[in-house]
Amino acid sequence: MLKAVMKRAIALIAVVTLAVPAWAGNWEEAKYDKDNDIRVFTRSVKGSDMKAFRGEMIMPSTLTAPIALLQDVDRAGEWVFNCRAMALIEELSDTQALYYTVTEMPWPVMNRDNISETNIVQDAETNAVTVTISARNDVFPENDDHVRIRELVATWTVEPLNDGLVRIVYEAHADPGGGLPSWLVNSFVVDAPLQTLRNMRKLLDDERYQLAQRDYIAQ
Secondary structure, eight states: OHHHHHHHOOOOOSOOOOOOOTTBOOOEEEEEETTTTEEEEEEOBTTOSSOEEEEEEEEEOOSHHHHHHHTOGGGHHHHSTTEEEEEEEEEEETTEEEEEEEEOOOTTSOOEEEEEEEEEEEOTTTOOEEEEEEEOOSSSOOOTTSEEOOEEEEEEEEEEOSTTEEEEEEEEEEEOOTTOOHHHHHTHHHHHHHHHHHHHHHHTTSHHHHTOOOTTOOO
């Protein structure tokens, strides 16, 4: 049944849903990729051993292109950090859906999976488009092949700038479960946004994304 679901796919990215909690600490810059103009920040989150991350970059693009890429599940494995699989569970509306994601972990740690609800909203004043992703644990039960990520919040924000540029911001915080040591988990909080945004930049030049249109996004 799971294989059938995954073949249907059109999905939004994993690792990440609502804004990172307001009670998190201040952002601290952890990495700057000058070649790709990508900055990565991290901060501590009260009550959690895992830090939150924020990655951001500026590039030429339409507002819709990043959303179209996020929805192209067939290519998710090419650019989403450690993404093993994504699948659509149910499309609730044009802007709201449920997805299943499997995240690959280094051996001998078990791979993680999660079920998330995504929502897409465009600000009427700024035209910024925000995709929120939040964990949904009531859809179907855990299985023995993976450890379920039960706590997950993340956002993708695409903000229009001047001269055809957009600012893309990716924030996330999750509890991967399974009693992983914090040093292992926190080793991903820089690589995940950095590699994901690097790969996104490469793929967004594709005409299929730059020419994409969505009725719920005004350019």
